[in-house]
Amino acid sequence: MAWDAIILGAGAAGMMAAIEAGRRGRRVLVIDHAKAPGEKIRISGGGRCNFTNLGIAPDRFLSQNPRFALSALKRFTQWDFIARMDAAGIAWHEKTLGQLFCDGPATQVVAMLVRDMERAGVALWLDCAVGEVRREGTGFTVETARGPQRTKTVVVASGGKSIPKMGATGFGYLLAEQFGLPVVETRPALVxxxxxxxxxxxxxxxxxxxxxxxxxxxxxxxxxxxxxxxxxxxxxxxxxxxxxxxxxxxxxxxxxxxxxxxxxxxxxxxxxxxxxxxxxxxxxxxxxxxxxxxxxxxxxxxxxxxxxxxxxxxxxxxxxxxxxxxxxxGYRTAEVTLGGVDTRALDGRTMEAKGVPGLYFIGEVVDVTGWLGGYNFQWAWSSGWAAGQAL
Structure with missing residues (x-):
């Protein structure tokens, strides 16, 4: 097969999963219809990126199963991401209520993630539309604007419906339903x-x-x-x-x-x-x-x-x-989407769909929604990391 993993979405969760899988020697392709990666990172926190929170705890996340997020959050913590920021030389400060922001522009975080993907040998296709995703044999075929791509695994990191002017769609929810995964009703949150x-x-x-x-x-x-x-x-x-x-x-x-x-x-x-x-x-x-x-x-x-x-x-x-x-x-100004792919259908350790081997869902598309203040980015880093260890 051409790829070990195709990741749909070049946001926080998708890039994190790609880095981890690439570092483990996997052939990884990240595809996004946007012209630039990490657009929600870029605009977050007034352009300073509220990248995590010192007070990560399970009661700060909403879900039909609030305990689902525990495994990923405990295995890749806020301290782990802070260490990456420090290693990259990105200065940060605590603003209030444990919220951590970059001293400089949020684009530093995007640049760090893109650089880490490049070093891990990850291919990144931007401004590339994705069509049908179908199971074929032991893998998947993903139809793209650059032609069909064969892969062993697919990671859905397409985000939710919030801020549609930045290209947000319900693609990930439709894909979940296509493969028989239940979706918890979605609604605008942090709005x-x-x-x-x-x-x-x-x-x-x-x-x-x-x-x-x-x-x-x-x-x-x-x-x-x-x-x-x-x-x-x-x-x-x-x-x-x-x-x-x-x-x-x-x-x-x-x-x-x-x-x-x-x-x-x-x-x-x-x-x-x-x-x-x-x-x-x-x-x-x-x-x-x-x-x-x-x-x-x-x-x-x-x-x-x-x-x-x-x-x-x-x-x-x-x-x-x-x-x-x-x-x-509504979604026009909502920071995140509440609801999403039902956690009962996913393995909390790997983010893999229980009934569809090789199919993973991470980040905002999952029914895990954090409080305002860096919690949703931490869920993106943690769930992306968890999937990346399993690919």
């Missing part, structure tokens, strides 16, 4: 939430305001920044909770987490009765937001004029602002 006009009319004057808050959906909550936009709510806390939110359910926003605002307002009334509500709220909130909340509450007088019941009502709306999103901004 801004959208709201009905009534809520939007309230939010729009605050566009650009950011506040540290706690956002909860069901039993899961995140303490991070919330950003008001012209389209609704965004920011890390909203993106995180979007993976847990479902249509029709509320989200609850605490704009002053850890603060008993009712008690705080009552104390302020006693101590500074001549102050305006916005002045008191300004202790905890940005000025624009404090002023907006005062107007929304219809308060025109000073603190001394407000009843205890009024203060409790105002505090309740700030400590537990309950909203029902109408949807999300």
């Amino acid at each position: 801004p939430l959208t709201f009905a006009e009534q809520e939007l009319a309230w939010m729009r004057p605050l566009a650009g305001v950011s506040v540290n808050a706690r956002v909860t959906a069901g039993r899961t909550g995140f303490d991070e920044a919330v950003l008001f936009t012209h389209r609704g709510l965004s920011g890390p806390a909203i993106l995180q909770v979007s993976s847990y939110w479902r249509e029709g359910d509320p989200v609850v926003v605490d704009l002053v987490p850890g603060q008993d605002l009712a008690a705080g307002l009552r104390a302020a009334k006693a101590a500074q009765g001549k102050s305006a509500l916005r002045t008191v709220l300004g202790r905890w909130l940005p000025e624009r937001l404090a002023r907006h909340l005062e107007e929304a509450a219809g308060v025109t007088g000073v603190m001394a004029e407000l009843s205890g019941a009024a203060l409790d009502r105002i505090a309740g709306g700030i400590n537990a602002w309950r909203l029902v999103p109408v949807g999300s901004e």
Whole structure:
């Protein structure tokens, strides 16, 4: 056969698998329809690539089987990837909550991976469309724009549906179903939430305001920044909770987490009765937001004029602002795809399809979705590494 492994997708997971298989002496071909490799790496983290997180743990990943990812994550850890960054001389720093970013441009990470593929003897075909993939004998034939290619194994590293302007498609899910593998329903994740006009009319004057808050959906909550936009709510806390939110359910926003605002307002009334509500709220909130909340509450007088019941009502709306999103901004702005190839159909150690020897699925196409903050890249490195050891 011409190839030992054909890897479909030159993203983080695909390049990682190619490097590992190439280093083990395998004849490896990576094919991607994009004109450049690692495009999601290039744009991630504001162009600085949030390449992993110091706090990798199983509870930071969503899946029908959250324990599936454990084997790969334990065998190729964040420390292993950090060591590769260090060996390549790529400087990095911890930003917040264990998130690691490059000091310089994310293209350094892409260049490192491409260089490692070249050194491992991996062939890379870019701007090359892939057609039918079919089982023939003990191997596979992959139809490509450069003609049919024979291979012993196929690794699907085609990613999810997020950010279609960069070429994302549902190709990997269709291929899984073609070979009889179940696919967990997919949906946009790590995505801004959208709201009905009534809520939007309230939010729009605050566009650009950011506040540290706690956002909860069901039993899961995140303490991070919330950003008001012209389209609704965004920011890390909203993106995180979007993976847990479902249509029709509320989200609850605490704009002053850890603060008993009712008690705080009552104390302020006693101590500074001549102050305006916005002045008191300004202790905890940005000025624009404090002023907006005062107007929304219809308060025109000073603190001394407000009843205890009024203060409790105002505090309740700030400590537990309950909203029902109408949807999300969708795959257009989603950072990742939730759902994917059902992990029950895959071997957690090798990423090989249990019922189709020689067929592997890695990275975002699998039903493993990490939190915001470098977790999804670590899953790409780890799952790619695991498959690369088995090819």
